[in-house]
Amino acid sequence: MDFQQQSKAAIRASGGRITSQRELLIDLLAAHNDEIDAETLHQLASQHDPNINLATVYRTLHTLEAAQVITSHYVSTDHERKVYRINTKQDVFHFTCRRCGRMTTFNSPLVGQIKAALAAELGAVELTLCMCAGGLCAQCQAETAETG
Amino acid sequence: MDFQQQSKAAIRASGGRITSQRELLIDLLAAHNDEIDAETLHQLASQHDPNINLATVYRTLHTLEAAQVITSHYVSTDHERKVYRINTKQDVFHFTCRRCGRMTTFNSPLVGQIKAALAAELGAVELTLCMCAGGLCAQCQAETAETG
């Protein structure tokens, strides 16, 4: 069962309806291989349905997240913006340079280990982790050294 | 040099002034051994200076963070609220239960390892990490099992 089918099944299973807006958003999420924030998704959706509302996008994202077919987290220590992605087993996080703002995706088996440690120590389940790193990237270090 | 002296020196070094408000906030931060959010710090400060404004608290926290004597990060996956703490070498993060909202502090050598991995792989420096975990705590699992 692919993402679209899975999403629709989950929505129906909880008594929800498949509206044209939801279907569009699900398709866009499926086609988008990376994380995406609500506003960008809304912009994409607007190209197909100019009347779709940002609130609808947020509500649909919540619905899908509750159905556990997508996950969300924040991407930088500064930017207060949530991104959403199709639920994968992989743990990904981001490094954002304080100076140039460039973002780098990062993933490490250590993240899984942290989850395991949390589960073991606290007995917690359904763990989601939000991780974002900030700092000075290599290039900005060099430029800072030059210009002072 | 203790935290207070260090903070004042850093403020002066950047052309800033030591106002009574800043001095009060620095003292409160020094006395507070844990993380604290802007509003709580403001409440504490109000007991000593009833006129101190929340905006001043935020501005002072930014100043101190820029001076690198304190650090900040979010404590829940919702990024609801930023907390500040005296700059220590220790990496701490938090687990928040999705159901009861209880927060548990957690710290693991793995966090340091992730920083090291980031530094090694990206060549980044001045790393700050925002880490927060969400999930279902042991107690809520039990209660959920009972009530359905």
Next chain:
DNA sequence: TTAACTGCAAAGCCTTTGCTCGTGA
């Protein structure tokens, strides 16, 4: 003296919510 700082209030930013009309099942 005078540039930096404060208090106040208002604005920003992302996200959520109340309301009413529309629509899927």
Next chain:
DNA sequence: TCACGAGCAAAGGCTTTGCAGTTAA
């Protein structure tokens, strides 16, 4: 049919900012 969902606009919650008066150095 009729409860769920959409669109719209306004509100919410934390944080930032413009302004004018205040104060450290």
